[in-house]
Amino acid sequence: MNTQKNMQSQPNTNLRLEQAVIAGLLVSPEAIFDVADRLQPDMFSDNRTGFVYRAVLSLMASGTAVDMLTVENEMRRLDNGLYIQLNGLSFLSDMLLDVRSDAHIRIHADELVRCYTLRQLVNELKKKETEAQLPSADVTALLTGIEDLAGSLRDDMGGAGFVFTGENDADIMHNSVMCNIHMMDVAYKRNAGRIFYSSSACIYPERNQMDALHPTTSEDSAYPAGPDSDYGWEKLFSERMYMAYYRNKGLDVRIARFHNIFGPEGTWEGGREKSPAAFCRKVAETPDGGTIEMWGDGNQTRSFLYIDECLEGVRRLMSQDAFMGPVNIGSDEMISINGLAEMVMEIAGKNLNIKHIPGPLGVMGRNSDNRLIKEKLGWAPNWPLSKGMALTYRWINEQVQKKNK
Numbered sequence: 001m002n003t004q005k006n007m008q009s010q011p012n013t014n015l016r017l018e019q020a021v022i023a024g025l026l027v028s029p030e031a032i033f034d035v036a037d038r039l040q041p042d043m044f045s046d047n048r049t050g051f052v053y054r055a056v057l058s059l060m061a062s063g064t065a066v067d068m069l070t071v072e073n074e075m076r077r078l079d080n081g082l083y084i085q086l087n088g089l090s091f092l093s094d095m096l097l098d099v100r101s102d103a104h105i106r107i108h109a110d111e112l113v114r115c116y117t118l119r120q121l122v123n124e125l126k127k128k129e130t131e132a133q134l135p136s137a138d139v140t141a142l143l144t145g146i147e148d149l150a151g152s153l154r155d156d157m158g159g160a161g162f163v164f165t166g167e168n169d170a171d172i173m174h175n176s177v178m179c180n181i182h183m184m185d186v187a188y189k190r191n192a193g194r195i196f197y198s199s200s201a202c203i204y205p206e207r208n209q210m211d212a213l214h215p216t217t218s219e220d221s222a223y224p225a226g227p228d229s230d231y232g233w234e235k236l237f238s239e240r241m242y243m244a245y246y247r248n249k250g251l252d253v254r255i256a257r258f259h260n261i262f263g264p265e266g267t268w269e270g271g272r273e274k275s276p277a278a279f280c281r282k283v284a285e286t287p288d289g290g291t292i293e294m295w296g297d298g299n300q301t302r303s304f305l306y307i308d309e310c311l312e313g314v315r316r317l318m319s320q321d322a323f324m325g326p327v328n329i330g331s332d333e334m335i336s337i338n339g340l341a342e343m344v345m346e347i348a349g350k351n352l353n354i355k356h357i358p359g360p361l362g363v364m365g366r367n368s369d370n371r372l373i374k375e376k377l378g379w380a381p382n383w384p385l386s387k388g389m390a391l392t393y394r395w396i397n398e399q400v401q402k403k404n405k
């Protein structure tokens with residue numbers, strides 16, 4: 001109890017609010033879709049609520065219904081020792097009596113993210129204060145470090161749902177642009193040499209990607225501009241800003257538009273994973289003959305690029321002097337989302353059913369047009385998607401097996 005009092009007395013902590021969020025999720029499990037994009041387990045100051053939240057996210061990722069029984073079972077599976085130490089969900093008993101709905105859960109989650117960000121900022125600034133007191137302190141390096149810190153903390157407040165809801169566009173535009181402004185300014189002032197800017201296929205106009213079988217993503221099709229989200233608009237604006245620094249200040253920059261990069265060692269659970277990792281996890285977790293879920297009818301199309309080929313593309317772009325970009329770095333092997341799921345099943349040797357459910361779809365079709373990269377770099381990605389997916393499935397299946405031990 002003293003530990004809880006000490007924790008509550010620390011700045012930027014709110015244990016009651018943390019418990020209210022968890023109680024709201026237990027009362028209305030569907031509310032997880034309102035907060036999972038922005039709130040992560042390590043953002044809770046109390047390890048108890050963070051542990052329960054981790055169990056809820058795990059259930060959501062596996063498609064399991066969330067209630068008090070399934071949450072306690074998942075807590076046992078994740079860490080039985082900690083579950084016993086906490087005596088399950090008993091520490092939430094009072095809050096469960098008070099919370100009747102999830103009416104304010106988004107507001108509460110935003111406040112928890114804000115508190116977490118401030119705690120991180122305080123901790124890092126304390127480190128900077130210690131460094132600043134050293135006789136050998138480098139003022140410029142310390143100031144740059146603080147700028148980098150601000151950028152990284154802004155990134156912590158993102159996530160796909162945060163980006164694409166439309167409710168956070170002002171923050172997205174401001175924060176992303178400021179990160180790029182700082183990067184360009186420091187690179188220019190320090191004469192950093194050649195730098196790389198990773199743009200996105202999200203800059204392409206929505207109107208050119210409504211036909212699932214014949215999307216248009218040639219580099220010159222970006223104008224007249226019309227991205228389907230403010231995230232895409234910001235990426236396009238930052239491209240222009242980097243090019244302006246090149247024209248007016250001589251900043252040596254290379255720009256690439258990435259198309260759905262995937263591979264082992266990436267995020268594979270928790271709601272922020274991309275489609276290849278999500279289907280690898282679902283197939284690995286589901287016994288033969290079972291059912292996995294998919295947003296939409298699965299007819300929307302995409303192309304996916306394995307991480308090794310992405311890095312090779314960046315290396316080639318950065319090592320030549322004649323071409324700044326922007327240029328697509330992506331695969332031109334287009335596949336439907338149904339086809340992607342079926343490919344993973346074949347790799348796993350499983351026969352599964354697909355349950356199509358409502359969910360965000362994005363544009364109907366997107367595929368990398370690789371004519372320009374072939375012309376300028378004499379190269380384009382050529383790995384078959386199945387090769388990269390086999391490597392990715394093997395790694396994710398290993399993670400699932402480790403998690404289930």
